[in-house]
Amino acid sequence: MRTCLLINNSPQPGRARLAKLGGGGMSLLGLMSKLPEYGWQPHVVVPGEGQFTEHARALGLPVEVYPFQPLTASRPLACALGTLHWYRLFRRVRPAIIHGNGFDLSRSFALAAGLAGIPYVTHVRFPVDEAGARWTLHGLPKPAAFIFNSQAMRDALWPLLQRMTPRSRPYVVHNAVDLERFPHAPLPATPPFRVGIVANFAPFKRHEDFLRMAAILLGHRTDLAFWIVGEDTEGTGRRAQLEQLTRSLGIEAHVQFLGHRTDIPDILRQLFVLIVPSQFEPFGRVVVEAMACGRPVIGSRSGGIPEIIEDGKTGFLRNVGDVHGFAEAVLTLLSNPTLWAQMSLNAAQCAHQRFALPAHTQAITAIYDEVLQARS
Numbered sequence: 001m002r003t004c005l006l007i008n009n010s011p012q013p014g015r016a017r018l019a020k021l022g023g024g025g026m027s028l029l030g031l032m033s034k035l036p037e038y039g040w041q042p043h044v045v046v047p048g049e050g051q052f053t054e055h056a057r058a059l060g061l062p063v064e065v066y067p068f069q070p071l072t073a074s075r076p077l078a079c080a081l082g083t084l085h086w087y088r089l090f091r092r093v094r095p096a097i098i099h100g101n102g103f104d105l106s107r108s109f110a111l112a113a114g115l116a117g118i119p120y121v122t123h124v125r126f127p128v129d130e131a132g133a134r135w136t137l138h139g140l141p142k143p144a145a146f147i148f149n150s151q152a153m154r155d156a157l158w159p160l161l162q163r164m165t166p167r168s169r170p171y172v173v174h175n176a177v178d179l180e181r182f183p184h185a186p187l188p189a190t191p192p193f194r195v196g197i198v199a200n201f202a203p204f205k206r207h208e209d210f211l212r213m214a215a216i217l218l219g220h221r222t223d224l225a226f227w228i229v230g231e232d233t234e235g236t237g238r239r240a241q242l243e244q245l246t247r248s249l250g251i252e253a254h255v256q257f258l259g260h261r262t263d264i265p266d267i268l269r270q271l272f273v274l275i276v277p278s279q280f281e282p283f284g285r286v287v288v289e290a291m292a293c294g295r296p297v298i299g300s301r302s303g304g305i306p307e308i309i310e311d312g313k314t315g316f317l318r319n320v321g322d323v324h325g326f327a328e329a330v331l332t333l334l335s336n337p338t339l340w341a342q343m344s345l346n347a348a349q350c351a352h353q354r355f356a357l358p359a360h361t362q363a364i365t366a367i368y369d370e371v372l373q374a375r376s
Helices: 023-038 051-058 076-093 103-116 130-137 151-164 207-218 238-248 264-269 285-292 323-334 337-354 357-375
Strands: 002-007 040-046 063-065 097-100 120-124 145-148 169-172 193-198 224-229 255-259 273-276 297-300 315-318
Touching: 002 023, 002 076, 002 103, 023 040, 023 051, 023 285, 023 357, 040 051, 051 063, 076 103, 097 103, 097 357, 103 120, 103 130, 120 357, 130 151, 145 151, 145 357, 151 169, 169 357, 193 207, 193 264, 207 224, 207 238, 207 323, 224 264, 238 255, 264 285, 273 285, 273 323, 285 297, 285 337, 297 323, 315 323, 323 337
Parallel strands: 002 040, 002 097, 040 063, 097 120, 120 145, 145 169, 193 224, 193 273, 224 255, 273 297, 297 315
Antiparallel strands: none
């Protein structure tokens, strides 16, 4: 069995708010759990302890903690020592390939990988600007492949990256969900009907649109509750701003801020519908999770969301910022239980057919094989 060394960028030492397990970490854990079935032994390195390491160890996955830092020319001694550590780690673990779970991670290990003669792939889960891309890639061995989590991400970034790394190969592999954790659930039997958003409080998630949509809906009917699941992971005061907006809209009696939750499957099964109004969602993992639970999703027509939702069949798509359109879609489902039931069934079937872990793992390991074949 060949070894794949996976490198994750969280949790980060000294940044406690980033110790929580996010979508990228969940996706990596799912992949690691299935790799042995496809002939690969996973070994993961992270810079600190947190929810990711707890989950990995609970799954029996090997975890190694090393607080690595990006290489910088202004600290030559630290660069040399960091590269030596990585080189020794690679010689000990002897991976056939290295998989960086984040764009900028290669700035730490790429030089050692080149010295050890080990190819690496970079998983691109979030947007990166030109300056950040140049800083990450400058002066170091380049990735053999980039794995984008949506076609939208590939379209946005590959023209830039191709100029910097002409020998790298681009691939698109949608994120997958452990569907056993997100079983289908029936329509909530009695009011209040819960309308939810599950996202950290980054501005591009557009929680303000969710709240303004809630105000519109409450003007039509009052048997609704609005759940906001997530936290201000960057510590910018966003929660206080959103709570103030809730009060100014006069809807605080119907809105609950539930904070960071570890029981997301149970939360989703209690919802009537999930709202994803993001400005640009690189993929939209929570969309698949909600669909697996049989929840219709109303999402913005942006980023990777249209690659998941089939408008009018598994959910609805609306333009970014169209709060009236989001509200209209919710009212359509509330007034038509038959439509909700059919859309619920379609959503669950789509999740199982397109976003199951085995297909995702097979696609990733096929990339590993292509990289190694091209290198040999």
